[in-house]
Amino acid sequence: xxxxxxxxxxxxxxxxxxxxxxxxxxxxxxxxxxxxxxxxxxxxxxxxxxxxxxxxxxxxxxxxxxxxxxxxxxxxxxxxxxxxxxxxxxxxxxxxxxxxxxxxxxxxxxxxxxxxxxxxxxxxxxxxxxxxxxxxxxxxxxxxxxxxxxxxxxxxxxxxxxxxxxxxxxxxxxxxxxxxxxxxxxxxxxxxxxxxxxxxxx
Amino acid sequence: xxxxxxxxxxxxxxxxxxxxxxxxxxxxxxxxxxxxxxxxxxxxxxxxxxxxxxxxxxxxxxxxxxxxxxxxxxxxxxxxxxxxxxxxxxxxxxxxxxxxxxxxxxxxxxxxxxxxxxxxxxxxxxxxxxxxxxxxxxxxxxxxxxxxxxxxxxxxxxxxxxxxxxxxxxxxxxxxxxxxxxxxxxxxxxxxxxxxxxxxxxxxxxxxxxxxxxxxxxxxxxxxxxxxxxxxxxxxxxxxxxxxxxxxxxxxxxxxxxxxxxxxxxxxxxxxxxxxxxxxxxxxxxxxxxxxxxxxxxxxxxxxxxxxxxxxxxxxxxxxxxxxxxxxxxxxxxxxxxxxxxxxxxxxxxxxxxxxxxxxxxxxxxxxxxxxxxxxxxxxxxxxxxxxxxxxxxxxxxxxxxxxxxxxxxxxxxxxxxxxxxxxxxxxxxxxxxxxxxxxxxxxxxxxxxxxxxxxxxxxxxxxxxxxxxxxxxxxxxxxxxxxxxxxxxxxxxxxxxxxxxxxxxxxxxxxxxxxxxxxxxxxxxxxxxxxxxxxxxxxxxxxxxxxxxxxxxxxxxxxxxxxxxxxxxxxxxxxxxxxxxxxxxxxxxxxxxxxxxxxxxxxxxxxxxxxxxxxxxxxxxxxxxxxxxxxxxxxxxxxxxxxxxxxxxxxxxxxxxxxxxxxxxxxxxxxxxxxxxxxxxxxxxxxxxxxxxxxxxxxxxxxxxxxxxxxxxxxxxxxxxxxx
Numbered sequence: 069x070x071x072x073x074x075x076x077x078x079x080x081x082x083x084x085x086x087x088x089x090x091x092x093x094x095x096x097x098x099x100x101x102x103x104x105x106x107x108x109x110x111x112x113x114x115x116x117x118x119x120x121x122x123x124x125x126x127x128x129x130x131x132x133x134x135x136x137x138x139x140x141x142x143x144x145x146x147x148x149x150x151x152x153x154x155x156x157x158x159x160x161x162x163x164x165x166x167x168x169x170x171x172x173x174x175x176x177x178x179x180x181x182x183x184x185x186x187x188x189x190x191x192x193x194x195x196x197x198x199x200x201x202x203x204x205x206x207x208x209x210x211x212x213x214x215x216x217x218x219x220x221x222x223x224x225x226x227x228x229x230x231x232x233x234x235x236x237x238x239x240x241x242x243x244x245x246x247x248x249x250x251x252x253x254x255x256x257x258x259x260x261x262x263x264x265x266x267x268x269x270x
Numbered sequence: 271x272x273x274x275x276x277x278x279x280x281x282x283x284x285x286x287x288x289x290x291x292x293x294x295x296x297x298x299x300x301x302x303x304x305x306x307x308x309x310x311x312x313x314x315x316x317x318x319x320x321x322x323x324x325x326x327x328x329x330x331x332x333x334x335x336x337x338x339x340x341x342x343x344x345x346x347x348x349x350x351x352x353x354x355x356x357x358x359x360x361x362x363x364x365x366x367x368x369x370x371x372x373x374x375x376x377x378x379x380x381x382x383x384x385x386x387x388x389x390x391x392x393x394x395x396x397x398x399x400x401x402x403x404x405x406x407x408x409x410x411x412x413x414x415x416x417x418x419x420x421x422x423x424x425x426x427x428x429x430x431x432x433x434x435x436x437x438x439x440x441x442x443x444x445x446x447x448x449x450x451x452x453x454x455x456x457x458x459x460x461x462x463x464x465x466x467x468x469x470x471x472x473x474x475x476x477x478x479x480x481x482x483x484x485x486x487x488x489x490x491x492x493x494x495x496x497x498x499x500x501x502x503x504x505x506x507x508x509x510x511x512x513x514x515x516x517x518x519x520x521x522x523x524x525x526x527x528x529x530x531x532x533x534x535x536x537x538x539x540x541x542x543x544x545x546x547x548x549x550x551x552x553x554x555x556x557x558x559x560x561x562x563x564x565x566x567x568x569x570x571x572x573x574x575x576x577x578x579x580x581x582x583x584x585x586x587x588x589x590x591x592x593x594x595x596x597x598x599x600x601x602x603x604x605x606x607x608x609x610x611x612x613x614x615x616x617x618x619x620x621x622x623x624x625x626x627x628x629x630x631x632x633x634x635x636x637x638x639x640x641x642x643x644x645x646x647x648x649x650x651x652x653x654x655x656x657x658x659x660x661x662x663x664x665x666x667x668x669x670x671x672x673x674x675x676x677x678x679x680x681x682x683x684x685x686x687x688x689x690x691x692x693x694x695x696x697x698x699x700x701x702x703x704x705x706x707x708x709x710x711x712x713x714x715x716x717x718x719x720x721x722x723x724x725x726x727x728x729x730x731x732x733x734x735x736x737x738x739x740x741x742x743x744x745x746x747x748x749x750x751x752x753x754x755x756x757x758x759x760x761x762x763x764x765x766x767x768x769x770x771x772x773x774x775x776x777x778x779x780x781x782x783x784x785x786x787x788x789x790x791x792x793x794x795x796x797x798x799x800x801x802x803x804x805x806x807x808x809x810x811x812x813x814x815x816x817x818x819x820x821x822x823x824x825x826x827x828x829x830x831x832x833x834x835x836x837x838x839x840x841x842x843x844x845x846x847x848x849x850x851x852x853x854x855x856x857x858x859x860x861x862x863x864x865x866x867x868x869x870x871x872x873x874x875x876x877x878x879x880x881x882x883x884x885x886x887x888x889x890x891x892x893x894x895x896x897x898x899x900x901x902x903x904x905x906x907x908x909x910x911x912x913x914x915x916x917x918x919x920x921x922x923x924x925x926x927x928x929x930x931x932x933x934x935x936x937x938x939x940x941x942x943x944x945x946x947x948x949x950x951x952x953x954x955x956x957x958x959x960x961x962x963x964x965x966x967x968x969x970x971x972x973x974x975x976x977x978x979x980x981x982x983x984x985x986x987x988x989x990x991x992x993x994x995x
Binding site: 124125129132147150156159164166213216217219222223226232233235237238239240243245261263 | 800803808820821
C-alpha cells in the first residue's frame with residue numbers, strides 16, 4: 069500500500085486481496101444474517117459504506133484467517149477461499165461463496181511493480197462487493213440457525229500450520245451456481261461465485 | 271584677458287600698418303588723384319586721434335594694474351599674517367594633541383591592564399561555562415530520559431485508556447446480554463411454573479380418570495360375565511327343548527337307523543365296485559393319452575422325415591450340380607476345409623506375389639536409377655566422342671596442312687638443293703630438314719595416338735550403348751511383369767483401399783465422438799470446480815480448527831445436553847410427584863398442589879373430562895342396577911322354567927340344584943373344559959348326589975352324550991318321586 073502509487077507489487081497485491089476478503093466476508097455475514105445486524109458497525113471503505121463486525125470472537129477469527137491468507141497470497145500458494153454456510157440442525161451445507169484465486173507466480177521472481185493503479189483495482193473490488201450485496205435478492209432465505217466456515221484451498225506442498233487442519237470440500241448436494249464479477253490486481257486474479265442449495269420451489 | 275585683448279589689438283594694428291605701408295596702386299592715383307588726397311588727410315587725422323585714444327587708454331590701464339598690484343600685495347601680507355596665525359594655532363593644537371595622545375596612551379595601558387584582567391576573568395568564566403555546560407548536558411539528558419519515560423507512560427496510559435474503553439464496552443455488552451438473559455430466564459421460569467401447574471392438574475385428572483377407568487373396566491367385566499351366563503342359560507334352554515323332541519323321535523330313528531345300515535352296506539359294496547370301475551377308466555384314459563402322444567410324435571416325425579428328405583435331395587442336387595461327391599455333411603465340411611486350405615494357399619501366394627511385386631518395384635526403381643545413370647553416362651560418352659571426332663577432324667586438317675607444308679618444304683629444299691648444289695649450305699639445310707622430319711614424325715605419332723584414343727572411345731560408347739540397351743530391355747521386362755502383377759493385384763488393392771477408407775471413416779467417427787465426450791467431460795469438470803470440487807493430488811483444503819461452525823455446533827451440543835439434563839430432572843421430579851402425589855391430591859387437590867409448590871389452574875379440558883367422567887359413572891351405576899335387576903329376573907326365570915338354580919362356585923365351575931331336590935345339599939357340579947370352540951364342553955363333576963345317579967349318567971351322558979337330556983331325566987325322576995304320594 070505504501071509504494072503503490074504508480075504500480076503494484078506482490079506484497080501490495082497480497083494485502084489488497086486480503087483486505088478485500090476481510091470486507092467481503094464481513095458483508096456476506098451481514099447480508100445473509102449469519103450474525104445479528106446489531107453486531108455490525110458502519111465503516112466507509114472503497115468509497116462506499118460497509119458493515120464490519122463488532123463481535124470480538126468473530127473479529128479475532130477473521131483476523132487470524134486473513135493474516136494467514138495474506139502469507140499464502142504472498143507465497144502464491146492459495147487457490148481458493150470458500151465461505152461455507154451450514155445449517156446447524158441438519159449439518160447440511162446451504163451456501164458456498166467461492167473465490168477462485170489465480171496467482172501470477174512469475175511475480176515472485178520479478179519484483180518490478182505492475183502497471184495498475186490502486187484506484188482502478190479498488191473500483192473493481194467495489195463492484196464485486198456491490199454484486200455480493202445484490203445477490204440477496206435471489207438467494208433463498210436462511211430461515212434456520214446457520215453458521216459459517218472458511219475453507220482455503222492451497223497447494224499440496226503447503227505445510228499445514230498450527231491451529232489449522234484439513235477439511236472436506238463441503239460440497240452442496242444439488243446446487244445452483246451463479247458467477248459473480250471478478251477483479252485482478254494483475255498479480256492475483258479473484259473470480260467470485262456463489263452456489264446455493266436448490267430449493268424445491270425454485 | 272587683458273593681455274589677450276591687447277594682442278588682438280596689436281595684431282590688428284600690425285595688419286593695418288602693413289596695409290598702410292604697402293604702395294597704392296597707380297591706377298587710383300591716376301583716375302582719382304583729388305579725391306584720394308582728401309581721404310588720406312582725413313584718414314591720418316582719424317589715425318592720430320585713434321592713437322591718442324589708445325595711449326590714454328593704456329595709461330589708464332597701467333594705473334589700474336598698479337592699483338591691482340598694490341591690492342595684491344596687501345592681500346598677500348594679510349594672507350601671510352593669517353597663515354602665521356594659523357601656524358601658531360596648529361602648533362598649539364599639536365601640543366594639545368600630543369597631550370591628549372599621552373593621555374590616551376595611559377588610558378590604553380590602563381585598558382590593556384583591564385583587558386588582561388578581563389581575559390583572566392574570561393578564562394575563569396570559560397572554565398565555569400564549561401562546567402555549567404556539562405551540567406546543562408547532564409540535565410538535558412536527564413530531561414530527555416524523563417521525556418522518554420513520560421512518553422512511554424503516556425503511551426501506556428493511552429493503551430490503558432483504550433483497554434478501559436474496550437472493557438467498558440464489553441461490560442456494557444455483557445450487562446445487556448445479562449439483562450436479556452435475566453429477562454429470558456424470568457420468562458422461562460414463568461413458563462416453567464405455568465407448565466408445572468398444568469402438569470399437576472393434568473396428573474390429578476389422570477389419576478381420577480384412571481380410577482374411573484378401573485371401576486369402569488371392573489363393571490364391564492362384570493357385565494360381560496353376566497352376559498356370558500345369560501347366553502349359557504339360553505343355550506341350555508334350547509338344548510333342553512331339542513332333547514325333548516329328539517327323545518320323542520328316538521324310536522322312529524332306531525328304525526330308520528336299521529334301514530340306513532342296510533342301505534349303507536349295500537352302498538358300500540356298490541362304492542367298491544364303482545371305485546374298481548373308476549380305476550379301470552383311469553387306466554384306459556392314460557392309455558388313450560399315451561396313444562395320442564405317440565400319434566402326434568408320429569406325425570411330427572413324419573414331417574421331420576419329409577423335411578430331411580427335402581434337405582437330402584437339396585444336398586444331392588447340390589452335389590450333382592457342383593460335381594462333387596457330396597453325400598453327407600462330412601463331405602461338405604471336408605470340401606469346405608479343402609477350400610479354406612486352398613484359399614489360405616492362394617492367400618499365401620498372393621502375399622508372396624505382393625512381396626515379389628514390392629521387391630520388383632524396388633528393383634525397378636533401382637534399375638530406373640541405374641538406367642538414368644547409364645543414360646547420362648552414354649550422353650557424356652557421346653559428347654566425348656563428338657569432341658574426339660572434332661579433334662580428329664582438326665588433326666586431319668592439321669595433318670593435311672603439315673603434309674602440304676612438308677611438300678612445300680621439300681620443294682623448297684629441292685629448289686635449294688638444285689640451287690645450292692655448289693654452295694656449302696647443305697649441312698645446315700640437311701639439319702633443318704632433319705628437324706622438320708622429326709617434327710613430322712612426332713606429329714604423326716601424336717596423330718596415331720589420338721586415333722587410338724578415338725577408337726577406344728568409340729569402343730567404350732559402343733559397350734555403353736549395349737549396356738543401355740540391355741538395361742532398357744530389362745526395364746521393359748520388369749515393367750511388363752509389374753503391369754501384369756499390378757493388374758492381378760488391382761482388385762485386391764481396391765478392396766484394401768475401400769477397407770482402409772472404411773476404417774478411416776470409423777476412426778474419424780470415433781475421434782469426433784471422443785472429442786464430444788472430451789467436451790462434455792470438460793464441462794462437467796468446470797461444473798464440478800464451480801461446485802467446489804478439487805484435485806486431491808494438487809490441492810488440499812484447510813480450515814481453522816476453531817471455526818465458527820464448530821464453535822456453534824459445540825454450543826448447540828452443550829445446549830442440547832443441558833436441555834436433556836433438565837428434561838431428566840423434570841421427569842424425576844414428576845415421578846416423585848406421582849409417587850407422593852395421589853394421597854395429597856385425593857385429600858385436597860388445592861392444598862396438595864400448594865404443598866408441592868405447584869399450582870395449575872383447572873383448564874377447560876379438565877373440566878370437560880370431569881363432566882365426562884361423572885356422566886360415565888352415572889351410566890355405570892345405572893347399568894349396574896339394570897344388570898342386577900335383569901340378572902335376578904333371569905335367574906328366577908331360569909329357575910322357574912328349567913327347575914334348576916345355577917350358581918357359579920368358582921371360575922368355570924357351575925353348581926346346579928334342582929327345584930325338586932330332596933335335600934338342600936343335593937346338587938350337581940359342572941366344569942367347563944376349554945376347547946377350540948367358543949363354549950367348550952361341560953363335564954359332570956363327582957358329588958355325593960351324582961354318585962346316586964349312576965344309571966342316568968350311564969344312559970344320558972355316556973351313551974346319548976346329552977347333558978340337557980340327563981338334566982331333564984333327573985328333573986322328571988325327582989318330580990315323580992316328590993309327587994308319588
